[in-house]
Amino acid sequence: MTPMEIALEEARAAAARGEVPVGAVVLGPDGAVLARAGNRTEERTDPTAHAEMLALRAAAARRGAPRLPDCDLVVTLEPCPMCAAAASLFRVRRLVFGAYDPKGGGVEHGPRIFDAPGCLHRPEVIGGVRECEAADLLRDFFRALRPARGDPSGARIDGKEGQGAALDPQGGSGPLDPIT
Numbered sequence: 001m002t003p004m005e006i007a008l009e010e011a012r013a014a015a016a017r018g019e020v021p022v023g024a025v026v027l028g029p030d031g032a033v034l035a036r037a038g039n040r041t042e043e044r045t046d047p048t049a050h051a052e053m054l055a056l057r058a059a060a061a062r063r064g065a066p067r068l069p070d071c072d073l074v075v076t077l078e079p080c081p082m083c084a085a086a087a088s089l090f091r092v093r094r095l096v097f098g099a100y101d102p103k104g105g106g107v108e109h110g111p112r113i114f115d116a117p118g119c120l121h122r123p124e125v126i127g128g129v130r131e132c133e134a135a136d137l138l139r140d141f142f143r144a145l146r147p148a149r150g151d152p153s154g155a156r157i158d159g160k161e162g163q164g165a166a167l168d169p170q171g172g173s174g175p176l177d178p179i180t
């Protein structure tokens with residue numbers, strides 16, 4: 001299994017837990033998997049529990065070092081600004097991501113964290129790897145949530161509007177959209 005396939009597997013597992021389907025893997029210098037994770041923001045009641053944060057923290061803990069300069073981060077979705085900043089702080093060598101995230105992304109979109117003047121470390125970036133599969137997972141996830149939108153007792157999509165929401169087939173028409 002390739003690293004992106006492992007990340008996609010983590011994303012599918014996240015969806016099964018009711019989490020936005022994003023998965024991440026951290027690889028050591030020899031290509032071995034140091035850590036793998038999917039989103040757990042709902043389960044941990046922690047909006048920072050993105051797949052990348054969990055995988056980076058686990059990899060650093062496993063190595064007993066706060067920086068991972070010879071490691072690669074592979075993730076199914078373009079990291080948000082928080083996770084991009086974390087990848088820089090962890091000093092990862094290379095960032096590989098799947099789908100682009102025009103609304104929530106912080107690498108090729110939005111604040112473009114690695115291009116910001118204060119950014120001290122810019123990993124090599126490769127985007128669009130297995131892009132369609134990663135995007136399909138997100139589309140299917142948001143599509144499944146959609147019927148709950150009109151239900152005042154359970155707007156299950158609330159709080160899931162950030163990460164990957166641009167891939168929502170009906171994105172932009174949600175309850176948090178200021179226009180509607």
Ligand SMILES: [Zn+2]
Binds near residue numbers: 050
């Ligand atoms: Zn993130």
